Amino acid sequence: MYYAYTITGLVLIISFIINKQKTLKAVKIAVVKFKKIFPTFITMLILVSIILFLFPDEAISNYLGNSSKFISVLLASFIGSITLMPGFVAFPLSGILLTKGVPYMVLSAFTTTLMMVGIITFPLEKEYFGVKVTVIRNTISFFIALAVAIITGIFFGEIF
């Protein structure tokens, strides 16, 4: 996280030295854009807070650990699609599930949908790209994640 601030800070300072006016304009643009999208972020956060309450880590472990592999893959991609978790939470969780015996393909479906499919980020994505494109992109991403999961299963010897 800190490196992001260091880099942004440095770039900002260099920009300021080269051209004061342009830099002030850039900051202005940043503020205006942020203000415009902020209410949508709040909407999204409200969704996140409720969804995460309904699907806490323990529940996710339960869903992914019990039942047949293929049902687990479907459940995993479903849960991955509707929840939102930063990588620093999702991967340790997947690591734990792995040691509990959850197949790689199930975790692959979970992490890939988590990263690529965003039902929760829908309000945000639609603000920028419209409803139609958002639906298409997420649907495509869902199937890409399924393909990744199946191929992971093949390579880890979990399917055949």
Add this chain to the structure above:
Amino acid sequence: MKRNTKIKIVYVSSYILFLIVSFVFGFNPGKEIAFNFISFFIYMLKILPCAFVLIGLFEVWVKKEVIEKHLGEESGIKGYAWVILLAGTIAGGLLVAFPIAYSLYNKGAKLSIVFTYIGAAAICRVPMTLYETSFMGVKFTAIRLLVSLPLVIITSILLGNYLSKRNYKIAEGK
């Protein structure tokens, strides 16, 4: 006031009311939801200011012709390589990818490149990928990248072509 704004005010205030009532009466689910909200709010406040300042600088400094040349209609394979490299180095996932993708598009990047950027920002950020291998192993991550990245590029090209044929335009002024 627009109808949408009114609806938003109603549900945001009922959400806040619910959280306050939960705290007053010690209703645990409500407290947990409040905790979730606050922790994600802090997480976002950490990444978003950086992202938007960089977007602002990008809009001011980078010339439209540069983006058009390297990521626009005439860009070819190199354009995809550039945009994947760009996505790989920027933190923050989809939340940050959407506004950046939007700025790229407004500067003249073509649609298939914009969608490739979003996909790549989701799956192949370098810091996250390294972190992933430490928990899941190199084989797992390698399969994921080698399968998903080509699929992201192919589907982005198909989607870009499909939308260009239908004269799709992204909303303005966001």
